[in-house]
Amino acid sequence: MTTQTIETRFNQLADDLSENGYGIIESFLSDEEVKDILSVLDDYQEAGDLKRAGIGQAENHQVDKSQRGDLIRWIEPEKAKDPTQVYLDRMRELMQFINRTCFLSLKDFEFHYTLYPVGTFYKRHLDQFKQDDHRKLSVICYLNFDWREGDGGQLRMYKPVGADEQIVDVLPVAGRLICFRSDLLEHEVLPTARERKSLTGWLRDQLLDVPF
Ligand SMILES: O=C(O)CCC(=O)C(=O)O
Numbered sequence: 663m664t665t666q667t668i669e670t671r672f673n674q675l676a677d678d679l680s681e682n683g684y685g686i687i688e689s690f691l692s693d694e695e696v697k698d699i700l701s702v703l704d705d706y707q708e709a710g711d712l713k714r715a716g717i718g719q720a721e722n723h724q725v726d727k728s729q730r731g732d733l734i735r736w737i738e739p740e741k742a743k744d745p746t747q748v749y750l751d752r753m754r755e756l757m758q759f760i761n762r763t764c765f766l767s768l769k770d771f772e773f774h775y776t777l778y779p780v781g782t783f784y785k786r787h788l789d790q791f792k793q794d795d796h797r798k799l800s801v802i803c804y805l806n807f808d809w810r811e812g813d814g815g816q817l818r819m820y821k822p823v824g825a826d827e828q829i830v831d832v833l834p835v836a837g838r839l840i841c842f843r844s845d846l847l848e849h850e851v852l853p854t855a856r857e858r859k860s861l862t863g864w865l866r867d868q869l870l871d872v873p874f
């Protein structure tokens with residue numbers, strides 16, 4: 663992103679968040695930045711360092727393939743490889759901007775590399791845990807070049823509209839960033855016909871106390 667447009671695009675995102683509960687920034691990462699992060703993710707994949715994700719937290723943590731089929735690796739910010747640092751730095755900027763404009767007091771973030779193998783999905787859910795409501799915003803940046811409708815893997819959001827809901831589908835195209843209210847928007851990942859890669863995370867209003 664060019665510095666000139668960052669302010670404008672963050673502004674638009676803040677407006678969309680307060681109006682719709684979600685917002686999108688296209689080309690949040692350049693093609694080059696996406697490729698660099700992909701090579702980090704691919705190395706983890708080859709080394710077998712991506713693990714099946716679970717549902718629930720701490721003692722409630724369990725792996726349930728009928729709910730979600732993605733493989734993940736948590737990012738340790740101090741140890742993250744350079745391409746990932748670029749992303750985390752931009753995320754810090756975004757967090758500060760949101761704190762100034764949306765009157766949230768975001769203090770920390772947690773992110774993981776994510777890979778959905780062919781045929782996997784994540785059933786409809788809300789990102790806030792019952793026992794931890796400190797995830798305020800869900801943020802996902804996609805890393806997939808040439809993604810088409812027919813490849814599936816859409817993020818499907820269910821936006822409450824009065825007593826009804828509106829379906830919003832988002833394709834996981836490279837560089838695209840989606841940000842939505844973790845407490846408000848139920849969503850799912852539709853079955854993917856291609857390997858689907860992303861950085862997935864949450865902006866929190868309380869410091870993480872999970873030591874890596
Ligand atoms: O990858 C996506 O589009 C959404 C992932 C998701 O819902 C999650 O990890 O909680």
Ligand SMILES: [Fe+2]
Nearest residue numbers: 787788789849
């Ligand atoms: Fe989610």
